[in-house]
Amino acid sequence: MTSKTRLFNNLVGSFLLIIVMSAGSLCGASPAEAKSDQAASAADATDVRGTWSGTFFSKHANVASFAMTVVINQDTHGALIGSASLNSNCLKGVQLQVTVTGPKILLSGSDERGDNITVRGTLDNSATLLKSTYILNGSATGSCETDNGSGALARQ
16 A cells, blocks of 8 residues: 555655746746847837938918838847938938837938937738828928928838
């Protein structure tokens, strides 16, 4: 009878050890590894790298629309950056910081003269169209006033 009890206890103990070790290996990833995996998954889900272009329209009747093309890449640290060209009298070539939070995209930066633009938008379900609003502050040079409006950038 003692040997049967010992055998049963050994089997139960082994079974519990296997469960504990399996749970430990599932939860054993370090926080840095978990963050890295999450960041990679998020980047894969909303990869906005590439060329985007479109037209923006001011809310003010006396301000002309402008076209903008943005090329988004990663810098050496993995951050998203953009280089924008515009046909605007208030803003020339702009270097942008790009922030992606799910389907929401923020592009913000300035040109060499200190004129600024911020574009906030939301990607459509196919991640090929960024419907957005903008705020342009060309007052640093005195050549333009603050402007705002809306438009869309399409993935090329």
